[in-house]
Amino acid sequence: MKKKYVSGVEFFIEKAIFASGAATILFVVLIFVFLLKEGLSLFSEVSLTSFLFSKNWYPISDPPQFGILPLIMGSILVTFGAIVISVPLGVAAAVYISEVAPKSIRTFLKSGIELLAAIPSIVLGFIGIIFLAPAIRNIFNLSSGLTALAGSIMLAFMALPTIVSIIEDAIVSVPRSYKEGSLALGATHWQTIYKVILPAASSGILAAIMLGIGRVIGETMAVLMITGNAAIMPTSILQPVRTLTATIAAEMGEAVAGSSHYYALFAIGIILFIISFVINLLADMFLHRGKK
Amino acid sequence: MRDTRRTERIAFALLFLATIVIVAPVGIILFIVLWHGLPGLSLEFIFSMPREGMRAGGIFPAIIGTLVLTIMTAVFSIPVGILAAIYLNEYAGKNWLTRMVEMAIINLAGIPSIVYGLFGLGLFVAFLNFGTSILAGSLTLAIMTLPVIITATREALNAVPQAFREVSFSLGASRWQTVRGVVLKNAIPGILTGAILGLSRAAGETAPILFTAAAFYLPQLPQSVFDQCMALPYHIYVLSTQVPNVSPKIQYGTVLVLVLMVFMLNIMAAFIRAKFRKRKTW
Numbered sequence: 076m077k078k079k080y081v082s083g084v085e086f087f088i089e090k091a092i093f094a095s096g097a098a099t100i101l102f103v104v105l106i107f108v109f110l111l112k113e114g115l116s117l118f119s120e121v122s123l124t125s126f127l128f129s130k131n132w133y134p135i136s137d138p139p140q141f142g143i144l145p146l147i148m149g150s151i152l153v154t155f156g157a158i159v160i161s162v163p164l165g166v167a168a169a170v171y172i173s174e175v176a177p178k179s180i181r182t183f184l185k186s187g188i189e190l191l192a193a194i195p196s197i198v199l200g201f202i203g204i205i206f207l208a209p210a211i212r213n214i215f216n217l218s219s220g221l222t223a224l225a226g227s228i229m230l231a232f233m234a235l236p237t238i239v240s241i242i243e244d245a246i247v248s249v250p251r252s253y254k255e256g257s258l259a260l261g262a263t264h265w266q267t268i269y270k271v272i273l274p275a276a277s278s279g280i281l282a283a284i285m286l287g288i289g290r291v292i293g294e295t296m297a298v299l300m301i302t303g304n305a306a307i308m309p310t311s312i313l314q315p316v317r318t319l320t321a322t323i324a325a326e327m328g329e330a331v332a333g334s335s336h337y338y339a340l341f342a343i344g345i346i347l348f349i350i351s352f353v354i355n356l357l358a359d360m361f362l363h364r365g366k367k
Numbered sequence: 368m369r370d371t372r373r374t375e376r377i378a379f380a381l382l383f384l385a386t387i388v389i390v391a392p393v394g395i396i397l398f399i400v401l402w403h404g405l406p407g408l409s410l411e412f413i414f415s416m417p418r419e420g421m422r423a424g425g426i427f428p429a430i431i432g433t434l435v436l437t438i439m440t441a442v443f444s445i446p447v448g449i450l451a452a453i454y455l456n457e458y459a460g461k462n463w464l465t466r467m468v469e470m471a472i473i474n475l476a477g478i479p480s481i482v483y484g485l486f487g488l489g490l491f492v493a494f495l496n497f498g499t500s501i502l503a504g505s506l507t508l509a510i511m512t513l514p515v516i517i518t519a520t521r522e523a524l525n526a527v528p529q530a531f532r533e534v535s536f537s538l539g540a541s542r543w544q545t546v547r548g549v550v551l552k553n554a555i556p557g558i559l560t561g562a563i564l565g566l567s568r569a570a571g572e573t574a575p576i577l578f579t580a581a582a583f584y585l586p587q588l589p590q591s592v593f594d595q596c597m598a599l600p601y602h603i604y605v606l607s608t609q610v611p612n613v614s615p616k617i618q619y620g621t622v623l624v625l626v627l628m629v630f631m632l633n634i635m636a637a638f639i640r641a642k643f644r645k646r647k648t649w
Contacts, residue, residue, distance in 0.1 A: 089543055096451045102475060102510050103475060171383055175379050175382055201622055323481050327485070327577070341489070347481070356473075
């Protein structure tokens with residue numbers, strides 16, 4: 076049966092609705108295609124293995140060297156630090172807000188965390204340069220506080236709103252009967268939380284960790300400002316590092332369009348795209364598993 | 368028994384402490400920004416051009432740049448975002464295409480902002496030849512904001528009870544008439560809230576406009592959408608890392624203006640949400 080439309084307007088609106096839905100797929104494809112289009116040109120000059128595993132990133136020396144291992148290690152180090160800081164804090168805060176806090180301060184704490192999410196990352200980076208970096212320099216007696224540690228602390232705060240809100244959702248969606256059963260058996264509220272509620276919310280917590288990692292690994296400006304920007308293999312968290320994202324942001328301005336440096340920065344973009352794709356897929360999987 | 372009670376008290380105290388460790392810095396940061404920023408804030412600072420290599424004068428072009436970018440981002444992303452959400456929530460069946468669209472949105476939401484910047488550079492600036500321009504920057508920001516708007520709109524549409532739709536269908540209304548007259552009418556506040564929150568994030572973003580729209584120093588207002596523009600987030604980056612000896616008054620003043628703009632959008636969203644909750648009768 077052919078579909079009947081009430082009016083011509085309706086016909087066009089419905090077409091626009093379908094087109095907009097399909098456009099989301101188109102955008103993902105376009106993004107990937109344009110990254111590939113520019114980025115793959117690099118691999119006519121540099122092999123994929125030396126791009127990924129060589130330790131030298133000297134894009135403007137002669138001949139240039141495009142090894143992104145130090146950048147990958149920089150990203151991993153900063154991300155690892157941020158996750159180590161933010162996950163325990165995030166789990167604790169989510170449990171406190173959803174299970175323990177009296178109603179009166181619950182709203183207050185929740186708006187505090189929403190406020191944190193609203194602060195632009197450039198502002199956090201600015202505050203980090205002025206307060207966090209000098210503090211780290213003084214505490215650890217360094218010549219500069221612009222280090223991987225500063226980046227990790229900063230990024231932990233940026234990831235926390237995401238982590239807290241997803242874990243909170245997971246805790247709230249634990250069936251009430253689980254909690255009541257545990258309490259009825261004589262367990263204290265705390266015992267119920269860590270023996271019943273947290274295990275039941277575990278896939279939500281995993282999803283939160285994945286999305287936190289995604290948020291942290293993709294952050295650019297604050298990291299660029301605060302990690303000291305040295306594209307060398309990091310050996311300690313108290314050293315300056317350079318992440319994948321910061322490298323693109325710092326160098327694209329100077330890279331000549333069509334040069335191998337320009338292609339190399341797009342190739343880093345491909346790596347970031349793939350990383351975020353995998354991480355979000357995993358997070359989505361955990362979220363769906365949690366709902367079943 | 369007393370031991371388990373004591374363990375509980377200690378555990379709860381630690382949980383409270385962890386929450387404070389997260390929330391307290393937010394208050395401290397806002398206090399610092401207000402404290403150092405307010406003295407620098409004046410009509411002259413807001414409405415005049417920067418002078419002496421941005422070490423004096425105002426930030427008017429950066430404010431206008433951010434406003435224009437945000438408004439154009441809204442123009443591009445809100446209609447597409449709402450329509451895409453309507454598709455997913457009201458039209459799509461449970462098939463592979465729907466699943467693909469959902470995956471695409473999840474993927475778009477996770478792509479790092481700097482990768483959006485690269486994409487904008489490749490597609491809008493270079494391939495479509497828009498150059499570094501307001502148009503290229505706002506299109507890039509719009510695609511980045513899209514998943515936020517779609518997700519929020521979907522939630523708002525989902526919150527409209529199924530019964531409303533059934534009543535409308537039973538009265539002989541078509542699907543689109545139902546969506547327009549019943550579903551959208553009840554979902555508008557939720558959609559607005561989500562759209563505004565998405566835009567407030569776009570307004571504060573730096574990485575996507577870095578190579579698509581932002582001008583380092585341009586003491587004049589943009590004349591067309593093909594011009595570059597200054598923008599507040601990028602200006603903060605420039606003032607704090609690229610130009611030596613900028614007085615803290617100017618730095619903090621700029622930070623405060625951006626924070627105020629972003630918070631104003633957030634407060635607007637919260638206000639709409641609160642008003643709607645009161646009115647909601649189902």
